[in-house]
Every structure is written in structure tokens, then in C-alpha cells.
Amino acid sequence: MEGVTDWPARLWFGQTSAPEFMWTPFLRVTDTFPGRELPRFWCPELARGVLPAAKSGVIPQLMVTNADDFARVAEQVLTTGGHEWVDLNCGCPSPVVVGGRAGSALLQHPEELGEMLRAVTGRLGPGRVSVKVRTGFAAASEFPAILDVLGELPLRQVAVHGRTRPDRYLGRARYDLVEMAARRLDGIPVIGSGDICDFATAEVARQQTPGVSKWIIGRGALRNPWIFEELRSGNPVTIPLETILGAIECFAWLHELYWNDGERLVRLWGDGVFEASAGLDPDRWRRLLDQVAVRGAVPGRRACSRTKMIWNYFRRFCYPCIFSINRKIHSR
Numbered sequence: 001m002e003g004v005t006d007w008p009a010r011l012w013f014g015q016t017s018a019p020e021f022m023w024t025p026f027l028r029v030t031d032t033f034p035g036r037e038l039p040r041f042w043c044p045e046l047a048r049g050v051l052p053a054a055k056s057g058v059i060p061q062l063m064v065t066n067a068d069d070f071a072r073v074a075e076q077v078l079t080t081g082g083h084e085w086v087d088l089n090c091g092c093p094s095p096v097v098v099g100g101r102a103g104s105a106l107l108q109h110p111e112e113l114g115e116m117l118r119a120v121t122g123r124l125g126p127g128r129v130s131v132k133v134r135t136g137f138a139a140a141s142e143f144p145a146i147l148d149v150l151g152e153l154p155l156r157q158v159a160v161h162g163r164t165r166p167d168r169y170l171g172r173a174r175y176d177l178v179e180m181a182a183r184r185l186d187g188i189p190v191i192g193s194g195d196i197c198d199f200a201t202a203e204v205a206r207q208q209t210p211g212v213s214k215w216i217i218g219r220g221a222l223r224n225p226w227i228f229e230e231l232r233s234g235n236p237v238t239i240p241l242e243t244i245l246g247a248i249e250c251f252a253w254l255h256e257l258y259w260n261d262g263e264r265l266v267r268l269w270g271d272g273v274f275e276a277s278a279g280l281d282p283d284r285w286r287r288l289l290d291q292v293a294v295r296g297a298v299p300g301r302r303a304c305s306r307t308k309m310i311w312n313y314f315r316r317f318c319y320p321c322i323f324s325i326n327r328k329i330h331s332r
């Protein structure tokens, strides 16, 4: 998620409840950017293939407007550490992005999108490209034509956010359309996205979309960063207050290091500090904090403002009953 799942946040989610995969925020590609080297801290995991904490995988996502730029940068991503595939953002609704003919704008002309993907998959090989789409640029009636084009391509997977661009993030995600994608895209795994925020909502999605293999948790993971544990165990997690406080402080320090002392973060990472998840254990969070915090200092303004963003998601949904984050709270 743009502005959210940068490298320190991915390390942090590895510590809270380690999802199976995490997407990078999209990397906006132009004809000159990135140059010969990928931005160092956009996706350091590429050098290793997996995140250390509980072995979450990472999916590098690009935002492009044409096949040449896409193929050029995708080749860099695939050769740096031998990552298996690259994801294309066809979902971002932002007016700036759409004005630049990227993100969800690519859905406006499915044939042109198909041509671009055909050229790139032809160059990179089958299974080397995945896409993340919405259910239409202007309206959901466009979706069948988009699926017809995607179904002809050798894609690794297709992730479907069950909303159109005008929907942005409002209203209910259309699970019937996510299921339609799973039925029409024969042989291409479909990942669903939209509105999962706890075990109960995940069950609803599962029941309504039997053809869908996996789901992306977006805002639900900001509201409850331990959600992946909840989904694995099938039980609402109870988060001790000390864990919440330690985790929030760690979040701030990870960002402080990322922006102001990236080399130290790389060293800690190399030393295996993030190897095991801290989960719900306050002692583990305290130990992690001892390793990432600078004694006698406080995180700077930028790190604090990013921390405030995640805290605001978190607080709004969890504060009324901070010790027990459960279905009832999430369904409010």
C-alpha cells in the first residue's frame, strides 16, 4: 500500500503477525526512473527473496504506462536476487496517477492493456507478471471485457479489488465480480481484495467466492496488525496493552532508522534481529525496541507522523476496548 507498506512497515508486519505475502507500495516508473539501479530501500528483500520474520514473501509492484519502461524495470527486479515475478498496478484511483495514464487508467482500454502485457510477458516469459485490477475504470460493466483480455495472457496471478475507480474505497466490495474473475480466468489464480477486517468477514468472503484462492488484507491490517494471526488461528486475538505500546514505539523507530540511518537498519536486518516474530509477547517487543531505538533520543517528526497515521487507523477501531480486539469492534 502506497504510503504504508514501505520496508520498515513490512519488517514491522513481519513482527506483528507475518502475512504470507506483502506487496511493496508501487514504484512509479518513467522513461528515466529508475536508472541503472533500483532505489536501494524500495524493496531490499529482493536481495534475499523472503522477509526474515516468519518468512513472509514480498511482491514488488510497478506502476507504468508503457511496455518498454515496464519490461526494462521488471528485468532489473527479476535479476536482482532472482525474484520470480513482478506485479503491475492497474488499480490506483488517484487523479494524479490517472492523469499520467497509469494505475486504474490502464483499464480504460483493455485491448491496449492486453497489448502491453503481451509484449512484456513475451519478453520476460510466462508467469513473470501479475496484475492488480479494479472492477472497472468508469463502471463495473467494463469488467467482463477486461477479464477477456487478461484471460488470454500467461499471468502469474490476478488480484481483484472488488470496486471500480469511482468507488475509490467506499461502499461494499463486489465479491460477485471477484468470483466472476475466478471463474473466467481459467488457470490463472485469482486473489480477492476488499473489506476483510477479521475472521468473520474473511469467512463471508470465502463463502461467497469459492473460486478465489487467497485474499489481500488492506485497511484491515492497519486496524488490527495482528489480523493474520487471527485468521490463521480462527480466534479473535487479545492484544495486551504493553504489546500495543511496544509495537507502536518500534514502528516509529523502524521508520526513523529507515529515513535517517538506513545502513543501521540493514545491519540489524543482516544480524537477524527481525528473524522471529514478536507476535503478542510484550517482552519480545521490549527486546526489539532495545535493539532499534537510540538511547536517550526520540524519533523525528517524519517517523512520528507516519506512526500517527497507523495509530489513527488502529485507535479508531480498537480504542473502545483496547485489551480485546474482536469481531464486534471490527464490524462497527
Ligand SMILES: Cc1cc2nc3c(=O)[nH]c(=O)nc-3n(C[C@H](O)[C@H](O)[C@H](O)COP(=O)(O)O)c2cc1C
Pocket (backbone or CB within 6 Å): 001, 002, 003, 004, 024, 025, 026, 061, 089, 091, 132, 161, 169, 193, 194, 195, 196, 216, 217, 218, 219, 220
Ligand atoms: C492507503 C492505501 C494505499 C494503497 N496503495 C496501494 C498500492 O500501492 N498498490 C495496490 O495495488 N493497491 C493499493 N491499495 C489498495 C489495497 O491494496 C486494497 O486493494 C484496497 O484497500 C481494498 O482492500 P481493503 O478493503 O482490505 O482495504 C491501497 C489502499 C490504501 C487504503
